[in-house]
Amino acid sequence: MDRRSFLSRSALAGALPAASPREQSLVEAFDAMEIVDSHEHLLPEEARVAQHTDFFTLAGHYAMNDVTSAGLPAESLARINSPETPLAERWRLFEPYWNHARFTGYGQALRTAIQDIYDFPVISGQTLPAINAAIQARNKPGLYRYVMKERAKIRFAVVDDNYNAAPAKLDPEFFRVARKFDRFIAPGGASGVRAAEKLTDVSIVSLSGLKQAAEKSFQQSLEVGMVAVKSTLAYSRELRYHEVSEADASRDFDALLRGERKAPAGFRAFTDRPFRQLEDHMFHHVMKLAEAHGLPVQIHTGLTAGNGGWLTNSNPTHLTNLFYLFPKVRFDLFHIGYPYQGELSVLGKLFPNVFVDFCWVHVISPAVACRTLHDYLETIPVNKIFAFGGDYRFPELTYAHAKMARRNVARVLAEKVQEGFCTEKEALEIGALLLRDNAGRFFEAR
Ligand SMILES: [Zn+2]
Numbered sequence: 001m002d003r004r005s006f007l008s009r010s011a012l013a014g015a016l017p018a019a020s021p022r023e024q025s026l027v028e029a030f031d032a033m034e035i036v037d038s039h040e041h042l043l044p045e046e047a048r049v050a051q052h053t054d055f056f057t058l059a060g061h062y063a064m065n066d067v068t069s070a071g072l073p074a075e076s077l078a079r080i081n082s083p084e085t086p087l088a089e090r091w092r093l094f095e096p097y098w099n100h101a102r103f104t105g106y107g108q109a110l111r112t113a114i115q116d117i118y119d120f121p122v123i124s125g126q127t128l129p130a131i132n133a134a135i136q137a138r139n140k141p142g143l144y145r146y147v148m149k150e151r152a153k154i155r156f157a158v159v160d161d162n163y164n165a166a167p168a169k170l171d172p173e174f175f176r177v178a179r180k181f182d183r184f185i186a187p188g189g190a191s192g193v194r195a196a197e198k199l200t201d202v203s204i205v206s207l208s209g210l211k212q213a214a215e216k217s218f219q220q221s222l223e224v225g226m227v228a229v230k231s232t233l234a235y236s237r238e239l240r241y242h243e244v245s246e247a248d249a250s251r252d253f254d255a256l257l258r259g260e261r262k263a264p265a266g267f268r269a270f271t272d273r274p275f276r277q278l279e280d281h282m283f284h285h286v287m288k289l290a291e292a293h294g295l296p297v298q299i300h301t302g303l304t305a306g307n308g309g310w311l312t313n314s315n316p317t318h319l320t321n322l323f324y325l326f327p328k329v330r331f332d333l334f335h336i337g338y339p340y341q342g343e344l345s346v347l348g349k350l351f352p353n354v355f356v357d358f359c360w361v362h363v364i365s366p367a368v369a370c371r372t373l374h375d376y377l378e379t380i381p382v383n384k385i386f387a388f389g390g391d392y393r394f395p396e397l398t399y400a401h402a403k404m405a406r407r408n409v410a411r412v413l414a415e416k417v418q419e420g421f422c423t424e425k426e427a428l429e430i431g432a433l434l435l436r437d438n439a440g441r442f443f444e445a446r
Contacts, residue, residue, distance in 0.1 A: 049139050113394075160178050237273050330442065414427070
């Protein structure tokens with residue numbers, strides 16, 4: 001191997017650090033084991049292979065957020081995202097910022113996907129045309145079987161199919177369905193109410209109509225095999241849902257329908273919610289539906305995707321009243337609440353109905369994932385920790401994330417064995433719980 005390719009290989013190896021023999025044997029055991037994926041945004045394969053996909057498509061989720069954070073101007077991003085732009089120009093605009101962003105977890109995942117799935121250890125202006133040709137060549141039926149099953153060994157992935165407004169059946173070989181009801185909780189304005197009417201064929205002229213529409217959507221979602229309720233309202237507002245009477249919520253609903261109050265535009269909407277009482281009441285209504293049907297609830301907490309956001313809205317401690325009010329509902333709290341992973345540790349420890357989920361986390365930061373898993377193993381019973389959810393639109397990146405997760409779990413458990421926390425045999429058992437059995441039971445048991 002010449003010096004140049006040695007350096008580029010070692011740079012990538014740096015993303016997945018050299019393992020001790022004990023760690024290596026755990027890596028091999030977890031690599032050979034099927035795992036369960038608690039959260040994805042993967043498109044159905046027919047939709048994926050029907051669309052143009054190239055290197056920059058894959059970079060779009062999430063590496064481009066860090067490239068943007070590194071300083072990529074918005075005009076350049078628009079040029080890069082257009083497949084019409086000559087490839088050399090797309091790379092020239094991307095490269096200076098990618099050079100700074102490639103070390104983050106998102107950057108590591110993208111490099112791992114391109115190396116392992118497409119066999120290119122180096123991403124450069126020279127290799128890019130061949131990388132795109134390789135992506136194109138695989139972009140056909142069979143892609144998911146190869147990547148999700150043969151390479152990533154994923155038994156099933158819980159998919160947040162928010163690309164489907166109406167519930168749709170997904171291929172059970174790969175997927176389980178999580179459905180969002182946020183459109184009924186926070187319709188935003190009269191146009192949101194009309195959209196909910198159209199979707200459910202329920203006429204909505206009052207709060208009770210809105211509830212009936214939510215119930216119909218819930219029923220239809222059960223019919224397509226929904227295994228979890230999902231909410232991403234932390235992207236829009238604070239997660240504190242007060243107990244609000246029907247009368248107060250009705251007043252908000254009537255004002256919303258009459259267009260009496262306007263929600264502010266832009267970032268002010270993160271904190272100024274003119275129909276908060278309606279939203280709070282409806283959130284509790286959806287929790288009652290989940291309770292009645294024995295379904296778990298997945299809630300986004302912590303860091304939000306993209307750039308910007310309003311971090312403090314997403315603190316998982318805002319949810320505390322719900323854990324008391326709905327003791328039979330199992331709450332799957334996402335993304336370890338990062339950077340509120342300490343708060344989440346306490347919630348997972350204190351409430352039997354709170355489960356902690358590392359989905360998205362190994363690509364946010366492998367170091368945070370490892371440090372936090374170290375902490376959680378000592379604070380939270382091992383049956384309540386889900387160690388992996390890919391949280392990607394593209395299976396190549398799900399594969400890379402799964403590889404990073406298996407390695408991080410192996411690394412932490414090897415260190416735990418070294419510390420005398422558990423035996424090597426127990427480390428294998430704990431790894432199987434974290435990566436497979438906890439989520440397997442959680443989503444299959446009802
Ligand atoms: Zn997600």
